[in-house]
Amino acid sequence: MLVVRAIQQNDLDGLLDLAGRVGGGMTTLKADRAMLGNRVDVACASFAETIPPEQRDYLFVMEDVAKGAMVGVCAIKSAVGLEEPFYNYRIGTLVHSSKELNVFSRMETLYLSNDLTGCSELCSLFLHPDYRSGNNGKLLSKSRLLFIAQFPHLFGEKLIAEMRGFLRPDGSSPFWDSLGQHFFQMEFERADDLTSLGKKSFIAELMPRHPLYIDYLPQEAQDAVGKVHVATAPARRLLEQEGMYYEGYVDIFDAGPVLQARVSELRALRDSALALLDAAAPRHAEAGKPLLVANTQLGDFRVIACDSRPTQGRLSLSAEQIELLHAKAGDAVRTLSMNSNQ
Amino acid sequence: MFVVRAVQFADVAPLTALAAVATPGVHTLPKTHEAIQRAVEHSIASFAAQVDLPSEESYMFVLEAGDGSLCGTASIAATAGSQGTFFAFRNDVIQQVSRDLNISHSVHALTLCSDLTGHSQLSSFYVRDWGEAGHEAALLSRARLLFAAAAPHRFSDRFFASLAGVTETVNDGEARSPFWEALGRKFFHMDFLEVERLIEGARNRSLIIELMPHYPVYVPLLPGEAQAAMGQVHSEGELPFRILSDEGFEPDEFIDIFDGGPILQAHKNSLRAFSSSLRLRAVEAASGDNDGAGANYLVATARGENFRAVLLHSPLLEQRDEVALSAEAMRALDIASGDPVLCVRL
Numbered sequence: 001m002l003v004v005r006a007i008q009q010n011d012l013d014g015l016l017d018l019a020g021r022v023g024g025g026m027t028t029l030k031a032d033r034a035m036l037g038n039r040v041d042v043a044c045a046s047f048a049e050t051i052p053p054e055q056r057d058y059l060f061v062m063e064d065v066a067k068g069a070m071v072g073v074c075a076i077k078s079a080v081g082l083e084e085p086f087y088n089y090r091i092g093t094l095v096h097s098s099k100e101l102n103v104f105s106r107m108e109t110l111y112l113s114n115d116l117t118g119c120s121e122l123c124s125l126f127l128h129p130d131y132r133s134g135n136n137g138k139l140l141s142k143s144r145l146l147f148i149a150q151f152p153h154l155f156g157e158k159l160i161a162e163m164r165g166f167l168r169p170d171g172s173s174p175f176w177d178s179l180g181q182h183f184f185q186m187e188f189e190r191a192d193d194l195t196s197l198g199k200k201s202f203i204a205e206l207m208p209r210h211p212l213y214i215d216y217l218p219q220e221a222q223d224a225v226g227k228v229h230v231a232t233a234p235a236r237r238l239l240e241q242e243g244m245y246y247e248g249y250v251d252i253f254d255a256g257p258v259l260q261a262r263v264s265e266l267r268a269l270r271d272s273a274l275a276l277l278d279a280a281a282p283r284h285a286e287a288g289k290p291l292l293v294a295n296t297q298l299g300d301f302r303v304i305a306c307d308s309r310p311t312q313g314r315l316s317l318s319a320e321q322i323e324l325l326h327a328k329a330g331d332a333v334r335t336l337s338m339n340s341n342q
Numbered sequence: 343m344f345v346v347r348a349v350q351f352a353d354v355a356p357l358t359a360l361a362a363v364a365t366p367g368v369h370t371l372p373k374t375h376e377a378i379q380r381a382v383e384h385s386i387a388s389f390a391a392q393v394d395l396p397s398e399e400s401y402m403f404v405l406e407a408g409d410g411s412l413c414g415t416a417s418i419a420a421t422a423g424s425q426g427t428f429f430a431f432r433n434d435v436i437q438q439v440s441r442d443l444n445i446s447h448s449v450h451a452l453t454l455c456s457d458l459t460g461h462s463q464l465s466s467f468y469v470r471d472w473g474e475a476g477h478e479a480a481l482l483s484r485a486r487l488l489f490a491a492a493a494p495h496r497f498s499d500r501f502f503a504s505l506a507g508v509t510e511t512v513n514d515g516e517a518r519s520p521f522w523e524a525l526g527r528k529f530f531h532m533d534f535l536e537v538e539r540l541i542e543g544a545r546n547r548s549l550i551i552e553l554m555p556h557y558p559v560y561v562p563l564l565p566g567e568a569q570a571a572m573g574q575v576h577s578e579g580e581l582p583f584r585i586l587s588d589e590g591f592e593p594d595e596f597i598d599i600f601d602g603g604p605i606l607q608a609h610k611n612s613l614r615a616f617s618s619s620l621r622l623r624a625v626e627a628a629s630g631d632n633d634g635a636g637a638n639y640l641v642a643t644a645r646g647e648n649f650r651a652v653l654l655h656s657p658l659l660e661q662r663d664e665v666a667l668s669a670e671a672m673r674a675l676d677i678a679s680g681d682p683v684l685c686v687r688l
Contacts, residue, residue: 098549182562
């Protein structure tokens with residue numbers, strides 16, 4: 001049985017272990033004990049509500065309860081860009097036209113922007129390779145949307161998710177090599193490391209200040225704009241089904257797309273519902289139509305997947321499932337069909 | 343004896359013949375009979391105009407051989423942008439400094455600018471058989487500035503000249519500009535020579551601001567061959583480049599927006615026609631006066647109209663107040679003994 005739950009102080013070792021498997025391109029999950037230790041501290045304080053809402057970083061882990069092993073991680077930052085500036089390129093359009101020459105050029109441009117400042121962010125999603133099957137990825141990623149649906153007042157108006165950009169098989173980024181490299185004079189990996197260490201001021205100091213015409217870039221780099229890493233394509237589809245969409249913002253390093261949505265328009269906000277728990281053999285089990293169930297406690301938030309169906313405001317779960325949720329019969333839980341087409 | 347003089351109406355036909363052999367896209371002189379006729383009429387009117395402030399005047403000169411044939415022409419416009427803003431790329435340097443990361447380097451960016459609009463512009467320089475041209479080419483090019491020194495109120499304090507950039511000949515014999523391919527083509531969607539023909543080599547047309555990039559172009563983003571072409575002069579522009587550099591012009595700050603060719607510019611105080619020219623009284627030379635050691639000089643009339651200039655080999659003039667001229671030179675300059683002339687070393 002798998003449960004996604006709020007992280008706890010003693011999860012650091014398991015988290016480090018997971019982070020060691022991530023590889024490059026994921027700025028928020030580097031296997032660095034001091035950094036991750038600090039992140040766990042902030043996450044625990046976030047769930048305990050001892051720090052202001054805009055400073056919070058909610059970190060969740062997926063646990064294989066039978067093995068007592070940590071097999072996945074994901075997070076929600078309540079607001080980006082309030083302490084360190086948050087940069088993206090916004091893709092804009094400039095039209096150059098001359099009636100006299102009968103020329104009409106529609107040019108795409110990259111504008112350095114801080115437009116997404118203050119947005120909440122889905123980030124740091126990683127699932128152990130051995131568990132990438134069935135609905136595990138959906139459970140892990142969507143558990144966060146249930147959290148937001150349960151506690152919407154803790155989040156900004158908008159939610160974003162940065163997707164890993166297109167990289168060559170050797171891990172290098174064609175976009176970086178054609179653009180960032182000229183201004184930073186360092187390798188992609190190093191720039192990426194510096195960002196994750198919070199040394200972001202260098203971006204402001206070194207990035208080109210003026211809008212860039214995408215046409216100036218080599219074709220390989222142009223093609224990478226807004227394109228996700230091969231391994232990230234399923235994650236992108238999954239979030240798009242939840243109501244997030246690409247609206248022309250990309251990462252300044254690898255040009256990976258930023259997905260965004262108004263929090264109030266997320267499927268989890270519109271379609272999730274509260275139900276009261278009954279301890280009973282699930283009566284409305286429907287194979288192939290899994291349900292996400294979350295408890296309603298901020299400090300000990302837990303989510304599982306099950307095959308039950310809520311009926312008239314009540315949901316039947318087995319004693320084991322109720323125990324996994326750290327709930328008891330009669331408690332309210334929040335439910336959401338795992339797939340958007342149900 | 344070669345003489346440079348203001349253009350006359352009778353020069354239209356020989357100028358048309360001269361222009362017919364000039365390489366397209368390289369030389370800025372007008373090509374068609376009508377365009378040449380317009381330019382000549384405009385020049386004659388400009389020389390005749392009473393000028394308070396430099397404006398749309400343009401002065402055209404020809405190089406005439408002893409036999410009366412025309413071997414070259416050159417022009418100077420009072421202001422580059424009298425018919426519309428003159429556009430160039432300014433070569434800006436952006437310092438990239440991060441103290442945290444101990445990084446410090448510079449990035450070049452090209453910014454579309456109108457800085458040169460009010461400057462006086464040298465243009466349309468062309469000499470037949472330029473490969474063999476000697477001092478006469480310098481006489482033709484620099485005479486324009488001696489005219490400016492004789493009539494400074496007709497010109498700006500700053501001067502510039504835009505020279506053709508490098509092109510390569512592709513298989514069908516067409517000239518291809520690597521700078522244009524990387525930049526202008528993306529906005530114009532047409533070949534370099536086609537656009538030059540359409541806008542007649544002008545850099546002061548409003549369609550430029552309609553089509554060219556509004557934001558700085560970061561040079562490192564351009565392909566290597568386009569970067570290499572920046573500020574590089576076409577082989578047929580090497581002679582005027584050398585002449586103008588000797589005169590005191592500086593390249594590097596601006597380049598042409600289409601082919602990336604160099605734009606040489608200078609304040610008049612750094613030009614030799616202004617800073618080193620001598621105003622001397624012309625006297626009739628006795629035989630042998632100008633033989634022996636000395637230097638080559640350009641000698642130009644100092645009057646406001648009927649400008650003329652010739653070459654002279656003479657003993658050093660720097661400590662003198664008169665210059666000895668042969669009867670032939672006096673005739674070529676259309677002056678009499680005692681008239682003032684401007685002299686500057688070649």
